[in-house]
Amino acid sequence: MDKLDQTDKTILRILQTDSKKTAKEIASMLNLTPSPVYERIRRLENQGFIKKYVAILDKKRIERSVTAICQVSMRYHDETFIDEFEEQIQDLKEVQECYHMAGQVDFILKIHVKSLEEYHEFVRYKLSKIKNIGVLNSTFVIKEIKHSSEYYI
Amino acid sequence: MDKLDQTDKTILRILQTDSKKTAKEIASMLNLTPSPVYERIRRLENQGFIKKYVAILDKKRIERSVTAICQVSMRYHDETFIDEFEEQIQDLKEVQECYHMAGQVDFILKIHVKSLEEYHEFVRYKLSKIKNIGVLNSTFVIKEIKHSSEYYI
DNA sequence: GATGAAAAGTTGATAGC
DNA sequence: GCTATCAACTTTTCATC
DSSP, X not given: OOOOOHHHHHHHHXXXXXXXXXXXXXXXXXXXXXXXXXXXXXXXXXXXXXXXXXXXXXXXXXXXXXEEEEEEEESXXXXXXXXXXXXXXXXXXXXXXXXXXXXXXXEEEEEEESSHHHHHHHHHHTGGGSTTEEEEEEEEEEEEEEEOOOOOO | OOOOOHHHHHHHHHHHHOTTOOHHHHHHHTTOOHHHHHHXXXXXXXXXXXXXXXXXXXXXXXXXXXXXXXXXXXXXOOHHHHHHHHHHHHTOTTEEEEEEESSSOSEEEEEEESSHHHHHHHHHHTGXXXXXXXXXXXXXXXXXXXXXXXXXX
């Protein structure tokens, strides 16, 4: 009930690249009728393999051209400080990703802003207002080589 | 023709969180009829604001639980070496994101694998086979604080 | 730009193999 | 787990305001 067969995997691969493909289209790619494809997709959703369906926007088109990677280390590593940091990061709309890391650096953040000026304001008025940040090291993306929401299956 | 009004922005915000919402549902959220919503979505697609629609999978469910951030510096910075690196990275299915950075580190990669053992094999048999890599520094995600495909609009 | 209606296509359910 | 069929709903188009 929780195992994926080859048909399931193919369906997931297709939906990861284009979720607007209809059950009918997928069915014809797999030499099936739409019904089993439809049922499998429903099952993959219910069993939690598919979390959601989203539109991917072009960041250049919506003025989020600057991508920064920001590495943060905390001054103290009390549980409370860490929890507080995590909570406050959730509310920062410029932060698209944030990971708690093993190693020297505590957190890695991916940030999207309109310009370097906006990044400066983000760091000055939002990020550095969070308590207990020790080291804060920002680098900027000069070219996006690969950026995908797909996982290899 | 290329400017977004408030209605466009609301539609984009909705589609970024749930692209399965029908034109009818969005219309009722905006106190409109489905037709103008439908036309706006078509326009947002044609003008390149919406790049694509995808299904987001649960990485734990499909055995890609380990996320690594790998920072790579090149030995030499010739154009040919850089181009070659970028090309070869495209073909590595474990690499979900790769950015060419300004600063000390040349590239930052986000990698998804099943286990640390698989990561070891990835580095040993795939990544380190790419020519001209000088420094290679891997860290692992111990907790995902935030991970979204949405941009703030 | 929006409404409203109508044609074409998809979804989702059900019966049967 | 599949095919075939069908009603309900959505998408898509278009005349009209």
